[in-house]
Amino acid sequence: xxxxxxxxxxxxxxxxxxxxxxxxxxxxxxxxxxxxxxxxxxxxxxxxxxxxxxxxxxxxxxxxxxxxxxxxxxxxxxxxxxxxxxxxxxxxxxxxxxxxxxxxxxxxxxxxxxxxxxxxxxxxxxxxxxxxxxxxxxxxxxxxxxxxxxxxxxxxxxxxxxxxxxxxxxxxxxxxxxxxxxxxxxxxxxxxxxxxxxxxxxxxxxxxxxxxxxxxxxxxxxxxxxxxxxxxxxxxxxxxxxxxxxxxxxxxxxxxxxxxxxxxxxxxxxxxxxxxxxxxxxxxxxxxxxxxxxxxxxxxxxxxxxxxxxxxxxxxxxxxxxxxxxxxxxxxxxxxxxxxxxxxxxxxxxxxxxxxxxxxxxxxxxxxxxxxxxxxxxxxxxxxxxxxxxxxxxxxxxxxxxxxxxxxxxxxxxxxxxxxxxxxxxxxxxxxxxxxxxxxxxxxxxxxxxxxxx
Amino acid sequence: xxxxxxxxxxxxxxxxxxxxxxxxxxxxxxxxxxxxxxxxxxxxxxxxxxxxxxxxxxxxxxxxxxxxxxxxxxxxxxxxxxxxxxxxxxxxxxxxxxxxxxxxxxxxxxxxxxxxxxxxxxxxxxxxxxxxxxxxxxxxxxxxxxxxxxxxxxxxxxxxxxxxxxxxxxxxxxxxxxxxxxxxxxxxxxxxxxxxxxxxxxxxxxxxxxxxxxxxxxxxxxxxxxxxxxxxxxxxxxxxxxxxxxxxxxxxxxxxxxxxxxxxxxxxxxxxxxxxxxxxxxxx
Ligand code: HEM
Numbered sequence: 001x002x003x004x005x006x007x008x009x010x011x012x013x014x015x016x017x018x019x020x021x022x023x024x025x026x027x028x029x030x031x032x033x034x035x036x037x038x039x040x041x042x043x044x045x046x047x048x049x050x051x052x053x054x055x056x057x058x059x060x061x062x063x064x065x066x067x068x069x070x071x072x073x074x075x076x077x078x079x080x081x082x083x084x085x086x087x088x089x090x091x092x093x094x095x096x097x098x099x100x101x102x103x104x105x106x107x108x109x110x111x112x113x114x115x116x117x118x119x120x121x122x123x124x125x126x127x128x129x130x131x132x133x134x135x136x137x138x139x140x141x142x143x144x145x146x147x148x149x150x151x152x153x154x155x156x157x158x159x160x161x162x163x164x165x166x167x168x169x170x171x172x173x174x175x176x177x178x179x180x181x182x183x184x185x186x187x188x189x190x191x192x193x194x195x196x197x198x199x200x201x202x203x204x205x206x207x208x209x210x211x212x213x214x215x216x217x218x219x220x221x222x223x224x225x226x227x228x229x230x231x232x233x234x235x236x237x238x239x240x241x242x243x244x245x246x247x248x249x250x251x252x253x254x255x256x257x258x259x260x261x262x263x264x265x266x267x268x269x270x271x272x273x274x275x276x277x278x279x280x281x282x283x284x285x286x287x288x289x290x291x292x293x294x295x296x297x298x299x300x301x302x303x304x305x306x307x308x309x310x311x312x313x314x315x316x317x318x319x320x321x322x323x324x325x326x327x328x329x330x331x332x333x334x335x336x337x338x339x340x341x342x343x344x345x346x347x348x349x350x351x352x353x354x355x356x357x358x359x360x361x362x363x364x365x366x367x368x369x370x371x372x373x374x375x376x377x378x379x380x381x382x383x384x385x386x387x388x389x390x391x392x393x394x395x396x397x398x399x400x401x402x403x404x405x406x407x408x409x410x411x412x413x414x415x416x417x418x419x420x421x422x423x424x425x426x427x428x429x430x431x432x433x434x435x436x437x438x439x440x441x442x443x444x445x446x447x448x449x450x451x452x453x454x
Numbered sequence: 455x456x457x458x459x460x461x462x463x464x465x466x467x468x469x470x471x472x473x474x475x476x477x478x479x480x481x482x483x484x485x486x487x488x489x490x491x492x493x494x495x496x497x498x499x500x501x502x503x504x505x506x507x508x509x510x511x512x513x514x515x516x517x518x519x520x521x522x523x524x525x526x527x528x529x530x531x532x533x534x535x536x537x538x539x540x541x542x543x544x545x546x547x548x549x550x551x552x553x554x555x556x557x558x559x560x561x562x563x564x565x566x567x568x569x570x571x572x573x574x575x576x577x578x579x580x581x582x583x584x585x586x587x588x589x590x591x592x593x594x595x596x597x598x599x600x601x602x603x604x605x606x607x608x609x610x611x612x613x614x615x616x617x618x619x620x621x622x623x624x625x626x627x628x629x630x631x632x633x634x635x636x637x638x639x640x641x642x643x644x645x646x647x648x649x650x651x652x653x654x655x656x657x658x659x660x661x662x663x664x665x666x667x668x669x670x671x672x673x674x675x676x677x678x679x680x681x682x683x684x685x686x687x688x689x690x691x692x693x694x695x696x697x698x699x700x701x702x703x704x705x706x707x708x709x710x711x712x713x714x715x716x717x718x719x720x721x722x723x724x725x726x727x728x729x730x731x732x733x734x735x736x737x738x
Contacts, residue, residue, distance in 0.1 A: 019696050019699065019700045020700060020702075020703070022693075022696050023693050023696055023697055023700065023703060026689045026690070026692050026693035026696070027689070027690070027693050029689050030686045030689035030690050030693070030718075033682050033685060033686050033689070034686065036677060036682060037679040037682045037683060037726070037730055038730070041677065069677045182675075191672070191673075260670075261586065261669075261670045263669075263670075263672065270672055272671065272672050378672060380672040380673070382672075382673075385668065385674065388664075388674060389665075392657075392661045392664075395657060395661075396654060396657060396658055396661070399653065399654040399657060400654060403650045403653075403654065404650075434643070
């Protein structure tokens with residue numbers, strides 16, 4: 001940056017435009033990012049105590065090292081980065097815009113001297129006719145030319161891939177777009193969860209803190225849940241749910257299978273299979289025989305649910321466990337006679353004859369039970385994600401343009417010189433000079449051939 | 455013939471190519487350089503075939519549904535060495551700077567040696583979490599990027615040696631091993647060219663990784679160590695790109711950034727899995 005007297009404001013501006021600041025910020029971001037990969041983020045105080053002393057924890061916490069990617073200083077670096085990027089673009093873009101939209105049609109001698117790819121030949125002939133020939137020449141070997149006359153000289157100008165100049169700016173803009181997408185996601189998106197028991201449904205979800213619920217605007221039903229374990233262990237191998245979405249009384253998604261890695265999306269919300277658990281009440285099937293008759297009734301009951309026998313006596317499952325000591329599933333059944341006191345009976349699924357031997361007037365059998373699960377769904381909404389993908393696409397496109405295309409310009413200037421015509425050809429590329437030099441050298445040969453052929 | 459045996463031949467091929475390239479530095483014999491290049495090509499073609507064969511083998515194991523062989527550490531290291539050769543041969547085709555081979559082929563040779571001697575090469579069915587097309591795109595783009603950075607690192611080392619030598623005895627033209635090095639200007643340009651290939655590929659690798667995470671877990675970015683390290687690598691190479699066009703940062707400092715970038719790449723690839731915890735740990 002040249003030393004200009006522009007006051008303190010100019011100094012600040014230059015600071016924010018400087019590429020040295022860019023390098024500093026990028027390296028600072030790289031180095032500080034390491035912290036969060038070494039210290040596990042967002043763990044509980046107890047977990048940190050396993051690695052650090054109370055004193056160290058206090059210091060690290062003050063430095064916000066336990067949530068560093070959201071710390072004021074890290075966000076500050078990112079903001080500095082964006083300001084740098086914006087200022088730099090504001091400073092340079094107008095110049096590039098002018099260069100692309102108002103090309104230098106009649107460059108001065110001084111400007112032309114700055115380009116190293118140049119050739120010149122003095123030929124006999126008429127300037128009009130030569131200009132037409134050189135136009136055809138440029139048209140067939142490079143790109144069609146624009147003709148300008150100035151001070152008796154004729155200027156031909158042709159260019160290729162002028163928009164390549166914008167590649168870098170597309171890349172830079174894309175970074176701001178990605179940040180924008182992330183901010184939108186943070187402001188308007190959320191992460192929530194909901195547990196739905198098998199066969200149950202919900203129209204509300206719970207935000208991450210577990211306290212606040214919010215309405216979905218539609219209903220999600222869990223039709224079925226299944227879990228597969230590794231062998232006999234309790235370690236789940238795969239689990240999945242079948243979900244149905246009902247919106248305003250209409251089934252819009254019917255029996256959609258979801259599993260870890262394969263979510264369901266509806267109206268901007270995505271439901272991910274994330275956990276499961278027992279849904280509390282098992283359904284218990286019992287059979288009741290009246291002694292010395294062949295009358296038998298079967299019931300399927302939740303815990304606590306009452307059922308009436310034909311005699312008018314009532315029963316309910318007072319308690320149930322899938323594993324009673326080593327005896328397997330067991331239930332305690334309470335009999336509530338029309339008259340008299342209630343009594344308790346214990347039955348075991350694995351010992352169906354057990355209750356018969358008790359000698360009561362009813363014989364109970366625990367036929368089976370069905371453990372219900374709830375499916376744990378993570379629900380996310382991120383309206384910024386499309387902005388992020390747009391930014392990512394632009395970044396790749398911008399990089400490819402910036403690296404692999406170059407704006408190439410070619411001038412042919414014809415000037416009358418003592419009865420002859422001086423023909424000067426000058427070329428310039430905004431990047432990848434070696435390749436352009438090769439191209440220009442080849443063109444130079446053709447240029448000479450063209451001019452010596454009569 | 456199994457893919458494992460073929461990979462052994464590939465390793466030997468790269469070893470001989472490496473020795474010949476170093477021999478070229480010493481002898482300056484064009485013939486030696488030619489032989490070295492031929493061996494590099496032979497190794498590359500054999501390795502391509504062997505990777506194809508391993509792919510076929512994944513269909514042959516009991517219960518094997520077949521998968522692109524990019525799923526565990528062994529397979530990824532083998533693929534890494536293949537991509538190094540790919541990028542190197544492309545650059546060799548275009549720029550024909552034979553001395554570069556002596557600084558790039560060793561990376562491919564070391565990778566193959568490590569894979570063949572130390573890593574578990576068993577083929578086993580894929581765990582469900584890895585069954586995704588995004589994974590394949592993610593791995594391929596990342597590794598092509600890493601390979602380009604390996605080439606850039608080799609060239610940067612040459613650049614530093616060359617520049618160091620030239621400033622040490624500034625009047626005499628550099629002799630000895632350094633004599634056949636391309637000029638500092640060409641090395642600087644090659645370094646840039648390699649990173650020019652690698653940077654968009656790494657960006658694409660990070661993006662496909664984010665897309666995969668978003669699809670599978672509902673967040674495209676969660677600052678887990680692997681993600682963060684890939685971003686660190688990206689920051690370093692972005693710094694390199696801007697360093698080159700900044701007065702006072704071009705040349706030596708840019709070359710050092712390129713080497714630091716490759717060290718960070720290696721850490722991102724291996725260090726994170728071996729030393730830090732995270733979602734990505736291969737084959738745990
Ligand atoms: C604070 C942030 C940044 C600033 C101020 C900045 C500024 C600049 C400037 C002034 C140029 C030169 C443009 C020209 O040749 O006319 C440039 C080039 C470039 N920038 Fe950035 N940049 C920033 C961040 C980034 C980042 C994060 C990336 C990553 C994708 C990036 C990618 C590029 C690329 C690919 C080039 C072209 C390099 C080349 O031609 O060799 N920039 N940047």
